[in-house]
Amino acid sequence: MSALDPTLVRELAPQVIGVLVRRGADFASAEDAVQEALLAAHEQWGEQPPHDPRAWLVTVAWRRHVDLVRSDASRRAREERLHHEPPPGPAAASDDTLWLYFLCAHPSLSPSAATALTLRALGGLTTRQIAEAHLVPEATMAQRISRAKRTLADVPLEVPGDLATVLRVLYLVFSEGYAGEVDLAAEAIRLARRLVALTDEPEVRGLLALFLLHHSRRAARRDAEGRLVPLPEQDRALWDRRLAAEGIDLLQDALARDRLGEYQAQAAVAALHADALRAEETDWVQVVEWYDELVALTGSPVHRLNRAVAVGEADGGAAGLRALRELDLSLPRYAAVAAHLHERAGDLADAARLYAEAAAAATRTDERDHLTRQAARLAPHRRDP
Structure with a gap:
């Protein structure tokens, strides 16, 4: 028996979930059934997948879903309806992936929950892989995904999230970086390519x-x-x-x-x-102009911070520091940016002090190590208090 082709799994999983939901399954049950179907495929396909892997997965997942419904005593009415309905016909060739993007990015979910659910339902990743990529215990991630699915169980399927939320979730996936077994940056690119093809x-x-x-x-x-x-x-x-x-x-x-x-x-x-x-x-002048556009579009303090860096490169460290003074000192990376701009302005003593402050406040090990090296590089210029 060989492992399933992960590319094929990630392509088919959202399609099969979409088929089940269109047939009447709620999102949580559909996702569970598809995960069981993928496990069955791993056990049964061996070296050669069936001629139509998508149809095979739809058939097995739907049977798993019906079995789950029949085993739930609190849903006897639905069980009766499913029992007497004729077996569903072949799955239509339509792709519900775009619709699932919007459902997984529903505004009732937190960004972290939406990100995890997108990776599970659309990325075809296991709970363990998602947990490793986010540097959290698998049990914690399992609870996060379970809560997200329970939340969506009460959401009318005709009220999905909006495009801005979908894009923000993909942006968060990309920003998670490269930790764990799965490269989330590459995964975000794969999902974004699919979204470009759909809209x-x-x-x-x-x-x-x-x-x-x-x-x-x-x-x-x-x-x-x-x-x-x-x-x-x-x-x-x-x-x-x-x-x-x-x-x-x-x-x-x-x-x-x-x-x-x-x-x-x-x-x-x-x-x-x-x-x-x-x-x-x-071309730092153009970079500043684009940050002006970003600030006008979003008002984001992060973009204002990056604009100060660009101003410092275009017009000198002193100009960058003047732009920086308009911002809140408590912003993440403020001290690191101030250190860089002080160095650009020739104030190496303050730069050394600020690099040390930024290193102490850094939350990521690689960033802290980099800032510590910068502080050490300028340490001979530092003035003792």
Whole structure:
């Protein structure tokens, strides 16, 4: 017996869930039944899957669902209806994946629950894989997914989440990074590609463009010892130019539709970095202009913080510090940005102090180690209190 092709599983799982729900199963029962069908496939398919794997999974999952309904004494009426209905015909070739995207991103779910459920139902990942990727115990993730499914059990299926929520969930999946057995960044790209194929909205293309442009730099983000390498210091020969070119093409297509959104603007910033063969060739003036667009679109303090960095690169550290003074000191990464801008302005003593403060506040080990190295580099310039 060989393991199921994970690509095939991730493609078919949401389709089969959609078929069961369209036939009358609630989302939670459908998802459970499909997981059991996938387990049966793993045990029975061996080296050669059936001629029509999707139809096989639909048949087995529907039987599992009917068995579950019949075993539930509190749902006898529904059991009777299912018992007397003729067996369902062949599954239609329609793809309910887009509808499931919206259901998994329902506004009644928290972002963390929506992310986990999307990975389970649409990504075909196991609870263990999702837990490892999120660095939480498997039991904790199982409870999170179970609560999410129970929440959706009371949601009318004609009231799904909106596109903005779907995109935010995919953005969160991508941002989880590369921990665990499954590369969530690659998984977010796979899911975003499917979403692009299902809808013509420019922001969907903008999001995929953003993913591809960031992912194109992945090989250069860490050195041989696994330490973070800042963008200006990365070996750009390691960047995946094919991925970057695909991202830029998607971005240009989205921008041509003249409906600018947050993800398109973020992708435009990433594209400007991709265009620069050397860090010093980056068009920081345009980067600042795109951050102006982002601030106008969202008002996000995170974008304001990144804008201050861009201003510092375009007009000097002192100008960046003036932009930074408009922001709340309690913002995450504020001290790290202030340290960088003080260094750009030639104030190495304050930069050393601020790098040390940022390192102490960092929540990720790799980021803390990087900031500690920066503080140590400037330690000779630090003034004792």
